[in-house]
Amino acid sequence: MPVNFPPIDPSELHPVSGVRWGVTEAGVRKAQRKDLSVMLLDDGASVAGVFTRNRFCAAPVQICREHLHNGQVIRALVINTGNANAGTGAQGLAHARQTCEALAALLHCQPQQVLPFSTGVIMEPLPVQRIVAGLPAALADAADSNWYRAAQGIMTTDTVPKAASARIQVGGKTVNITGISKGAGMIRPNMATMLGFLATDAAIDPALMQDLARELADGSFNRITIDGDTSTNDSFVLVATHQAGHAPVTAWTSSEAQTLKAALMQVARQLAHAIVRDGEGATKFLTIQVDGGASAAECRQVAYAIAHSPLVKTAMFASDPNLGRILAAVGYAGIEDLDQGLIELHLDDVHVATRGGRHPAYREEDGQRVMKQAEITVRIGLGRGPCSDTVWTCDLSHEYVSINADYRS
Structure with a gap:
């Protein structure tokens, strides 16, 4: 549904x-x-x-x-x-x-x-x-x-x-x-x-x-x-x-x-x-917000890298706080001069990573609490400039595979 x-x-x-x-x-x-x-x-x-x-x-x-x-x-x-x-x-x-x-x-x-x-x-x-x-x-x-x-x-x-x-x-x-x-x-x-x-x-x-x-x-x-x-x-x-x-x-x-x-x-x-809310097999609505970019275009570039990642999307489906997948997507988004020491990551109100590493106060159970919600905001700070942009996506579930495997039948 x-x-x-x-x-x-x-x-x-x-x-x-x-x-x-x-x-x-x-x-x-x-x-x-x-x-x-x-x-x-x-x-x-x-x-x-x-x-x-x-x-x-x-x-x-x-x-x-x-x-x-x-x-x-x-x-x-x-x-x-x-x-x-x-x-x-x-x-x-x-x-x-x-x-x-x-x-x-x-x-x-x-x-x-x-x-x-x-x-x-x-x-x-x-x-x-x-x-x-x-x-x-x-x-x-x-x-x-x-x-x-x-x-x-x-x-x-x-x-x-x-x-x-x-x-x-x-x-x-x-x-x-x-x-x-x-x-x-x-x-x-x-x-x-x-x-x-x-x-x-x-x-x-x-x-x-x-x-x-x-x-x-x-x-x-x-x-x-x-x-x-x-x-x-x-x-x-x-x-x-x-x-x-x-x-x-x-x-x-x-x-x-x-x-x-x-x-x-x-x-x-x-x-x-x-x-997005009716995405095939979707169980979660995800907002990917990227702040602190040198341009809106590079913010979108990072947001889409996260939103398209099968590993991120399947982790969201399972409520598995394997959040290094998000940081990895930021890293391979294609910004050549990205400084990983400036990266911040939030899941809703939970501060997961700061200055490119795990936040000292972050607890995995806090991340899992957010990931069990039907609506989740992933917020990335790039520390590069004043620009922001947002993309909306959903998780990737078993049902997605079933729907698309049977589409012509």
């Missing part, structure tokens, strides 16, 4: 004016499973996206990049689970285009105004006819209250739907922000086998959207890792429908604009944290 992730109340997910979701069962891979979703956008919505950095990226990622680059107004997104349409060559690209063409015909728009997304098994042909056949039912289901159904509809190995929402005031008008995400394995920075869709009815200058999408991704989805694998299909999409009724945000200089950006980041982080 997810780590400290309470069930979502669908009534607490605020509708976003100008956005409707429709969900159906198309039988993409398994029967009686919600596996086809459409996100419908009113004309005039602004859309930006951030995608995987894996060079072996899936066909839908390639088509999404192409359609967004063309600059047309996006009217719909179509998402299937059960099949990633990755490693499928020219046929996969043709199938992704066929999906866009079929939905565009039903919506009376251009195929370039549709963005396709897929997640699931790699190197199997997309059952495009099933998807096309399911589109009318997905459209018939479309409603602005379907955010929770959409969160269910994009799941693969997830054990729970993931959604979050916020409501703020901008220019005296109520602004809603709601998003969903999916992902549980093959998760690491530079996105993951994850999909994230975040929408707001705020009016945001389209010229700001791409940089905003990148900033939100960098502060949330690009700060999580489960197993160190970067997927072929990662996608994060930001939508602003401009329907809240306030004056457009054209810069981030005002306090209200900063409040809006902070609320968007809060929801994005909730969605990212939910992925």
Whole structure:
């Protein structure tokens, strides 16, 4: 079960004016499973996206990049689970285009105004006819209250739907922000086998959207890792429908604009944290905080070395205070002029190591007490400068191996 992730109340997910979701069962891979979703956008919505950095990226990622680059107004997104349409060559690209063409015909728009997304098994042909056949039912289901159904509809190995929402005031008008995400394995920075869709009815200058999408991704989805694998299909999409009724945000200089950006980041982080909390086989949610770096980049470098270490992650699962594994990860993170005599290590409130060695007051039972918790903060001090950064991850359990060994069955 997810780590400290309470069930979502669908009534607490605020509708976003100008956005409707429709969900159906198309039988993409398994029967009686919600596996086809459409996100419908009113004309005039602004859309930006951030995608995987894996060079072996899936066909839908390639088509999404192409359609967004063309600059047309996006009217719909179509998402299937059960099949990633990755490693499928020219046929996969043709199938992704066929999906866009079929939905565009039903919506009376251009195929370039549709963005396709897929997640699931790699190197199997997309059952495009099933998807096309399911589109009318997905459209018939479309409603602005379907955010929770959409969160269910994009799941693969997830054990729970993931959604979050916020409501703020901008220019005296109520602004809603709601998003969903999916992902549980093959998760690491530079996105993951994850999909994230975040929408707001705020009016945001389209010229700001791409940089905003990148900033939100960098502060949330690009700060999580489960197993160190970067997927072929990662996608994060930001939508602003401009329907809240306030004056457009054209810069981030005002306090209200900063409040809006902070609320968007809060929801994005909730969605990212939910992925880690529901990591395949996860029993613990880990915050890796690195302080005292010469740059934020080197802090992230150290944090990821710890977060990706199978030895650290398995020790966390077992509540085994074999904490030299953390120090070893700091050492091999790749900072050539690191002074180990300056390294500090804390587990929550327990001071484990100081000046590169065991703290005189540290007792193993104190470390084990912290490691038995469901949520743990690992804090490293590098003693090199004023910078900090944080990564979120989980432990590595027997169940992770079982899930991934049986994924195709």
